[in-house]
Amino acid sequence: xxxxxxxxxxxxxxxxxxxxxxxxxxxMNLHIGAGEFVSLLGPSGCGKSTLLKIIAGLTRxxxxxxRIGADSVSGPxxxxxxxxxxxxxxxxxxxxxxxxxxxxxxxxxNPENIALARSLLDLVxxxxxxxxxxxxxxxxxxxRAAIVRALMSRPELLLMDEPFGALDEFTRxxxxxxxxxxxxxxxxxxxxxxxSVAEAVFLSDRIVIMGARPGRIITVMDVxxxxxxxxxxxxxxxxxxxxAKVREVMGGTH
Amino acid sequence: xxxxKPELMQPAVxxxxxxxxxxxxxxxxxxxxxxxxxxxxxxxxxxxxxxxxWQFVYDxxxxxxxxxxxxxxxxxxxxxxxxxxxxxxxxxxxIQATVLAFAVGFLAAIVVGSCFAFSxxxxxxxxxxxxxxxxxxxxxxxxxxxxWLGYGLAPKVAIGGLLAFFPIFTSTLAxxxxxxxxxVDLFKSVRARWYHQLRYLRIPxxxxxxxxxxxxxxxxxxxxxxxxxLVGTDAGLxxxxxxxxxxxxxxxxxxxxxxLALIGVSMFVLIxxxxxxxxxxx
Ligand SMILES: Nc1ncnc2c1ncn2[C@@H]1O[C@H](COP(=O)(O)OP(=O)(O)OP(=O)(O)O)[C@@H](O)[C@H]1O
Ligand SMILES: [Mg+2]
Numbered sequence: 001x002x003x004x005x006x007x008x009x010x011x012x013x014x015x016x017x018x019x020x021x022x023x024x025x026x027x028m029n030l031h032i033g034a035g036e037f038v039s040l041l042g043p044s045g046c047g048k049s050t051l052l053k054i055i056a057g058l059t060r061x062x063x064x065x066x067r068i069g070a071d072s073v074s075g076p077x078x079x080x081x082x083x084x085x086x087x088x089x090x091x092x093x094x095x096x097x098x099x100x101x102x103x104x105x106x107x108x109x110n111p112e113n114i115a116l117a118r119s120l121l122d123l124v125x126x127x128x129x130x131x132x133x134x135x136x137x138x139x140x141x142x143x144r145a146a147i148v149r150a151l152m153s154r155p156e157l158l159l160m161d162e163p164f165g166a167l168d169e170f171t172r173x174x175x176x177x178x179x180x181x182x183x184x185x186x187x188x189x190x191x192x193x194x195x196s197v198a199e200a201v202f203l204s205d206r207i208v209i210m211g212a213r214p215g216r217i218i219t220v221m222d223v224x225x226x227x228x229x230x231x232x233x234x235x236x237x238x239x240x241x242x243x244a245k246v247r248e249v250m251g252g253t254h
Numbered sequence: 255x256x257x258x259k260p261e262l263m264q265p266a267v268x269x270x271x272x273x274x275x276x277x278x279x280x281x282x283x284x285x286x287x288x289x290x291x292x293x294x295x296x297x298x299x300x301x302x303x304x305x306x307x308w309q310f311v312y313d314x315x316x317x318x319x320x321x322x323x324x325x326x327x328x329x330x331x332x333x334x335x336x337x338x339x340x341x342x343x344x345x346x347x348x349i350q351a352t353v354l355a356f357a358v359g360f361l362a363a364i365v366v367g368s369c370f371a372f373s374x375x376x377x378x379x380x381x382x383x384x385x386x387x388x389x390x391x392x393x394x395x396x397x398x399x400x401x402w403l404g405y406g407l408a409p410k411v412a413i414g415g416l417l418a419f420f421p422i423f424t425s426t427l428a429x430x431x432x433x434x435x436x437x438v439d440l441f442k443s444v445r446a447r448w449y450h451q452l453r454y455l456r457i458p459x460x461x462x463x464x465x466x467x468x469x470x471x472x473x474x475x476x477x478x479x480x481x482x483x484l485v486g487t488d489a490g491l492x493x494x495x496x497x498x499x500x501x502x503x504x505x506x507x508x509x510x511x512x513x514l515a516l517i518g519v520s521m522f523v524l525i526x527x528x529x530x531x532x533x534x535x536x
Contacts, residue, residue: 076443088436092458
């Protein structure tokens with residue numbers, strides 16, 4: 001069964017505080033193959049988060065539709081999981097309890113989902129922090145826990161909304177490496193929102209460059225860097241060339 | 255149903271990011287630039303100095319003993335009040351009324367706060383009146399409450415309960431409503447039903463707002479009870495104060511005040527311990 005994602009003719013207009021129309025997205029068309037890693041890059045306010053929310057089934061488009069395979073998205077499902085810009089961990093729950101939120105809501109905890117939680121936390125280097133509370137963790141560690149939480153429902157699609165936007169460059173690169181390893185192992189479809197061109201180039205198969213007012217796709221660029229990508233590709237000339245190319249295209253959007 | 259209404263309440267701890275910055279500034283402010291023993295020594299020396307100055311002022315006879323009693327007389331008054339046992343009846347009355355007032359205020363606040371949180375209609379209709387009552391100096395109605403409710407326990411509990419109500423009410427309301435938009439999206443994205451959201455998000459969030467308010471509420475309950483006792487009853491530490499000051503027994507008044515301070519501190523410690531025992535203090 002092909003679980004490709006098709007975005008066809010999606011418009012989104014919010015109603016503002018004074019009742020005025022706030023156009024957030026207009027005429028979005030995009031096809032994302034199963035297992036693809038796609039980044040959304042664009043100026044603030046161009047509707048990246050809105051698009052993710054529509055794909056996640058949290059918001060309905062004003063026009064158009066999202067299809068997953070042959071089914072159109074009508075609400076949240078276990079197919080997709082969201083990772084927010086802020087880790088959004090519940091401060092009164094330990095890391096393990098936070099990660100098990102999905103289990104608590106759907107059928108309760110059992111040895112399997114606890115084992116899955118522990119192994120994923122180990123995988124992202126949080127094995128020693130299962131009983132810590134979120135405020136005892138650094139921003140990068142919190143974000144890793146949030147990624148584990150998103151993986152707990154075994155989604156096929158991971159929607160990440162600037163997950164590392166608040167982190168310093170080194171932490172961000174380390175987490176990029178981690179995301180890439182996870183992705184190479186599991187080949188989930190990933191839609192990744194970022195403001196960092198280098199991050200987008202390093203991670204993605206394709207980069208969707210968006211423009212604002214109204215939010216729309218300006219162009220889609222292929223990233224033809226080898227897979228699996230070595231970490232040191234960040235210093236390779238072809239990496240720099242791609243970054244420069246993306247910046248050039250984006251120059252017109254700001 | 256649960257539309258956020260952020261302008262309602264005083265800010266408490268909100269997002270993780272806010273919380274992180276709050277924690278940092280707090281830690282910075284609390285960073286010790288002095289050895290620990292200094293604080294301990296000063297904490298012990300401070301009351302000694304205060305008592306010494308007090309004794310000096312008394313000896314210099316710059317003010318009448320009716321205004322400021324001799325420190326030792328206060329101790330004697332406190333001692334004899336406790337040992338002779340005449341004060342215990344009053345202590346018990348005050349504590350009983352305070353506990354009752356706190357319980358009544360607490361329950362009412364949780365119930366009304368939840369109703370307000372879950373009904374936008376209740377919120378919008380009644381909020382102006384709640385604000386009006388909140389801004390009103392409630393101790394001013396104490397004499398009236400005595401007229402209405404009679405001499406004895408009822409007016410004390412009423413004033414104490416009213417004063418304890420507001421901090422818990424506002425934090426219940428704020429805690430149930432002021433959840434992060436992303437947190438709500440998180441719950442929606444995992445297809446949580448409303449009762450999941452209540453159980454795993456809004457109630458814990460509310461508890462983390464309510465616990466810090468309990469200390470204020472307890473002190474308010476005690477305050478309200480004392481006011482009630484000053485105005486009209488025949489038992490309680492407030493009654494004892496009014497009686498002693500009427501008789502010009504300043505040392506006795508100071509003794510009772512010392513006792514009230516001790517009760518206040520004990521309540522603070524008890525609530526702190528309860529808070530520590532739960533995970534919602536974070
Ligand atoms: N709930 C909402 N109600 C009204 N307008 C909204 C709402 N959410 C977003 N908007 C508007 O829609 C537009 C797109 O917002 P969106 O958050 O999707 O942008 P974004 O690309 O994610 O921006 P950023 O990079 O800053 O996160 C903006 O103009 C924003 O003001
Ligand atoms: Mg956004």
